[in-house]
Amino acid sequence: MxxxxxxxxxxxxxxxxxxxxxxxxxxxxxxxxxxxxxxxxxxxxxxxxxxxxxxxxxxxxxxxxxxxxxxxxxxxxxxxxxxxxxxxxxxxRRFAFACLPTIANGFLPPVLGALQVDRPDIAFDLLDIPVSRIVEAVRSGRAEFGLTIVSAELSDLRIRPLADEDYRLFMRHDHPLAARRSVTLEDVEALPMVRISSQSKNRQLLDIAFGQMRDRLRWQFEVQSATVAMRLVASGMALTILPESALAMAPVPLVSVPFEGVRLQRKLGVVSRRGVPISDDAAVLLHRIETEMLENFPRHLAVSSDPRSRPRG
Incomplete structure (x- = not known):
């Protein structure tokens, strides 16, 4: 009835x-x-x-x-x-934003934790995805903004550069180069190396930076992700070159050593759609991320890259 x-x-x-x-x-x-x-x-x-x-x-x-x-x-x-x-x-009110996996695993959690304490009402979806998918998510409106590698080819988006990040040589603690303060490409050209697929933005940036030296390195293995590359490094099979922040994703403690004599960097920043304002809650989070990255990103990397700050095993 x-x-x-x-x-x-x-x-x-x-x-x-x-x-x-x-x-x-x-x-x-x-x-x-x-x-x-x-x-x-x-x-x-x-x-x-x-x-x-x-x-x-x-x-x-x-x-x-x-x-x-x-x-x-x-x-x-x-x-x-x-x-x-x-x-x-x-x-x-729930919103989504996109972020590089390397940044989402290391730099971002403390920022999100502090935000949750101050604003427990804010809810979001974090898309930790590669550069190409970040750009697609922002352009389509699926993500309100993206924290990614910024470059001139993204001119259709609003871009705010925030920080430069070095690429480093990743190795095990017991590798002979682990105690060095820096290395050169000549130091590693005879050693077995693992690199990421050519579809990766990091790989493309490194290929450009290496120039002709790229073909002199011993690229014995190629994989699809930084995590797999670091697993091969952990097994002792090879060394790899990754962004400094990738150390936070390492399946086991590794050492990263900076390069000298060559500029290996990527520029990180925020991208969003031109002419489309982001929501109030997304703006609160974005302000936190921008402030923390501008003020503390180098210090964050210095701590995470210090072997003494990571457990050995």
Whole structure:
């Protein structure tokens, strides 16, 4: 049987106010419309609920029995509706942003943790994906902004450069080069190396930086991800060249040593769509990220790259 919520609402309003006129005002109805709703529910129930005289409105025995249950039912319906509406608003506020996996694994968690303490109401989806997919996510609107490698080819997006990050040579703690303060490309040209696929933006930047020296290095292995490359390094099979921040993703503790005599860097920054403002919550997070990266990114890398700051095993 269909429940006549409008009729119940009319009945409860009349009973609570003691007047058709006041009940009609509460529900923003005409008295004729209110009377129609009451008459309809009485017909459905097969019993009169109210007795209306020239001076007052009183409840019939059927009305007295129905009133507390009608109030409970309407209250439960209102609570359910409000909860659903609150959930819908929270979901509408939820946003997504994209970030390089190397940054998402090391630099970002402390920033997000501090934000959660200050703004526990902010909810988001973090897309830790490669450069090409970050750009796609931002252009399509799936992500409000992206923390990525920035370059001139992204001119259709709004770009804010934030920090430069060095590429380093990654190796095991027991490797002969691990104790060096720096290395040259000549130091490693005879050693087995593992590199990332040519589809990787990091690989493309390194190929450009190496120039002709690229073909002199002993690229014995090629893999699809930095994590796999570091696993091969951990096994003692090879060395690899990765962004300094990748050390936070290492499956086991490794050592990273900077290069000298060659400039191996990537520029990190934020990209977003031109002419499209980001949401308020996304703007709060973005401000935190930009401030922390501008002020503390070099110090963060210095700590994470120091072997003494990482457990040995």
């Amino acid at each position: 269909r429940v006549d919520y409008l009729g119940l609402e009319a009945f409860v309003a009349i009973a609570d106010t003691g007047s058709f006129q006041r009940a009609a005002e509460v529900l923003s109805l005409s008295q004729a419309a209110l009377s129609h709703r009451l008459r309809k529910i009485e017909e459905d129930l097969g019993a009169a609920l109210l007795i209306r005289s020239s001076r007052e409105v009183s409840l019939t025995p059927a009305g007295q029995n129905l009133l507390p249950e009608a109030r409970r039912l309407l209250k439960a319906l209102q609570d359910t509706y409000e909860a659903a509406r609150a959930g819908g608003k929270a979901q509408a």
